[in-house]
Amino acid sequence: MGSLDNGHSTERRFGTLAVHAGAPHDPSTGAVIAPISLSTTYAQTSVGSPVGLYEYTRSSNPNRDNFEEAIAALEHGKYALAFSSGSATTAVILQSLAAGSHVVSVSDVYGGTHRYFTKVASAHGVEVSFSPAIEQEVEKLIRPGETKLVWIESPSNPTLGLVDIRAVSEIAHKHGITVVVDNTFMSPYVQNPLLHGADIVVHSVTKYINGHSDVLMGVAAFNSDVLKERLTFLQNAIGAVPSPFDCWLAHRGLKTLHLRAREATKNATVIAQALESSPHVISVNYPGLDSHKHRAIALKQHRDGMGGGMLSFRLKGGQTAAHLFCKYTKVFTLAESLGGVESLVEVPASMTHAGIPKAEREASGVFDDLVRVSCGVEDAEDLKADVLNALGLAVADAEKKGNGKS
Ligand SMILES: *Cc1c(COP(=O)(O)O)cnc(C)c1O
Numbered sequence: 001m002g003s004l005d006n007g008h009s010t011e012r013r014f015g016t017l018a019v020h021a022g023a024p025h026d027p028s029t030g031a032v033i034a035p036i037s038l039s040t041t042y043a044q045t046s047v048g049s050p051v052g053l054y055e056y057t058r059s060s061n062p063n064r065d066n067f068e069e070a071i072a073a074l075e076h077g078k079y080a081l082a083f084s085s086g087s088a089t090t091a092v093i094l095q096s097l098a099a100g101s102h103v104v105s106v107s108d109v110y111g112g113t114h115r116y117f118t119k120v121a122s123a124h125g126v127e128v129s130f131s132p133a134i135e136q137e138v139e140k141l142i143r144p145g146e147t148k149l150v151w152i153e154s155p156s157n158p159t160l161g162l163v164d165i166r167a168v169s170e171i172a173h174k175h176g177i178t179v180v181v182d183n184t185f186m187s188p189y190v191q192n193p194l195l196h197g198a199d200i201v202v203h204s205v206t207k208y209i210n211g212h213s214d215v216l217m218g219v220a221a222f223n224s225d226v227l228k229e230r231l232t233f234l235q236n237a238i239g240a241v242p243s244p245f246d247c248w249l250a251h252r253g254l255k256t257l258h259l260r261a262r263e264a265t266k267n268a269t270v271i272a273q274a275l276e277s278s279p280h281v282i283s284v285n286y287p288g289l290d291s292h293k294h295r296a297i298a299l300k301q302h303r304d305g306m307g308g309g310m311l312s313f314r315l316k317g318g319q320t321a322a323h324l325f326c327k328y329t330k331v332f333t334l335a336e337s338l339g340g341v342e343s344l345v346e347v348p349a350s351m352t353h354a355g356i357p358k359a360e361r362e363a364s365g366v367f368d369d370l371v372r373v374s375c376g377v378e379d380a381e382d383l384k385a386d387v388l389n390a391l392g393l394a395v396a397d398a399e400k401k402g403n404g405k406s
Contacts, residue, residue, distance in 0.1 A: 022069030086204025169197030207339030264309025316396030
């Protein structure tokens with residue numbers, strides 16, 4: 001076994017845990033990296049006596065166990081459970097609620113979460129109320145006895161607004177309500193919601209945790225033994241579990257999360273500052289900037305006040321310029337998703353958030369000219385030059401086409 005698996009592992013720092021937590025040496029061969037355990041079933045020596053810890057891979061598997069142990073350590077939770085996607089993680093948590101339950105959620109949740117809340121949970125008798133200002137509104141939205149869950153996403157997507165997790169948790173806990181935080185955008189390196197009062201932290205592992213845009217997976221971490229029993233039961237009963245190969249890959253990605261998250265933050269900061277001083281830009285949303293409306297929350301909630309790798313900005317020239325910008329970048333790829341080593345750009349109003357009615361979108365700051373940027377780990381100067389070049393070209397071309405007024 002690895003020397004960190006001795007019950008003192010949580011005293012170690014992030015980088016040490018990322019590399020070693022849940023990564024025991026193979027006891028029979030000494031292999032430093034765990035083999036991928038593809039077997040779906042495990043032999044038993046007599047009825048009810050499996051050789052080791054495992055019986056059937058949906059219930060548990062060595063690669064999934066290792067990954068879950070690593071996430072629990074990095075999120076400061078007692079337990080973690082992995083699922084086949086971030087969306088499956090959300091679904092299982094919502095499935096844990098009885099029919100008739102009520103949920104209070106921030107309005108700017110991930111599109112797929114919004115879809116699940118409004119089109120799936122509602123069909124199972126779970127009602128969700130959305131709030132654009134949850135710190136101020138949560139108290140009056142709580143229905144005594146009915147409200148079971150508060151759902152927070154911080155930062156929000158794609159406008160990067162922050163929620164004070166502790167402030168909301170304190171109100172929710174007075175009423176015995178469980179608080180969930182979707183921490184996908186920050187990753188466990190930048191923010192640990194359980195340390196700010198949340199009960200469950202969830203991730204789309206697909207993004208920063210795996211970090212290489214080649215695995216779809218989700219995870220939830222928490223401390224409660226009651227939640228452990230309930231969610232483990234549902235993980236097995238529903239069966240939306242990741243494959244051993246995906247667990248192995250995501251665990252490999254996780255080992256460099258701290259390096260990638262630091263580099264992505266550095267790159268995003270350079271780009272946000274360059275955008276902020278460009279005459280072609282209307283506004284920049286980046287929690288690492290002093291001008292950000294929730295900078296005080298970032299300083300309180302994020303490691304060293306880091307802003308993470310995500311930002312968004314509005315440029316002059318309307319939707320035309322936004323579309324052209326994404327066409328003209330050469331290092332940044334035009335694509336959905338985020339959190340990988342490669343930098344991406346997209347136009348939320350036309351892509352990830354196109355399903356939301358225009359008025360509702362614009363009320364939360366998602367205008368047609370808003371561009372979302374996911375900074376990877378390329379060199380900052382190359383990224384900055386690419387952004388400034390594409391920005392100049394896009395704004396000039398949009399003006400020529402007569403779409404200069406936005
Ligand atoms: C991508 C994402 C999800 C959904 O995760 P999948 O792995 O794509 O199912 C949930 N929340 C946020 C914030 C995301 O970015």
